[in-house]
Amino acid sequence: MGTDYTAQVTSRGGRDGFVRSSDGQLDLKVGTPKEGEKEGTNPEQLFAAAYSTCFHSALKSVAASKKISTENSEVTAKVTLHKDGDSYHLSVQMEVTVPGLDQDQTLKLAEAAHQVCPYSKATRNNIEVELQARTAVTNK
Incomplete structure (x- = not known):
């Protein structure tokens, strides 16, 4: 390979520290996720950003192989942190919108x-991932 x-x-510093990439492109304050607070990004947001970006690239690749346009398509990852007794786990809702496709076509492409x-391969059978197809809203 x-x-x-x-x-x-x-x-x-973990959830109350900083993250920095070796090339300096990523240099962020990190905070414990709390609704409405602006203490920096958090691991769930970073994971959602990474997963939605990677998933969107996979979607575009699959669509291109089927000669389907993905112009103005969007992928939104909603990553939820769940408390489970003394531990935590994640779940993801992946919302996919592809203008020009109906919900069924979009869902098949997302699948x-x-x-x-x-x-998706890395998280398969580890976290729940729910795929949701959205229809594009057109401005008239």
Whole structure:
């Protein structure tokens, strides 16, 4: 297996610290997630950003192979942190919108992307991922 890229990010202070990538492109204050507070980003937001981006790339790749346009498509990841007794676990709702496709077509495309997305593969059978298809809202 070949290697295309390795990301390196260092955390200092955990949920109440900082994260910084080796190339300096990512340099953020991190805070404990609390609704309405602005103490910096949190691991759930970072995971949602990474997962939605990777999933969107997989969606575009699958769509291109089927000659389906993904212009103005969107993928929103909602990552929820659940308390489970003394531990925690995550769940994800992945909302996919592809203008020009109905909900059924969008869901089928999302399901195909879910099979090839590296983040989906990494989390499969570890966290619940719910795929949701949305229809695009057109401005008249």
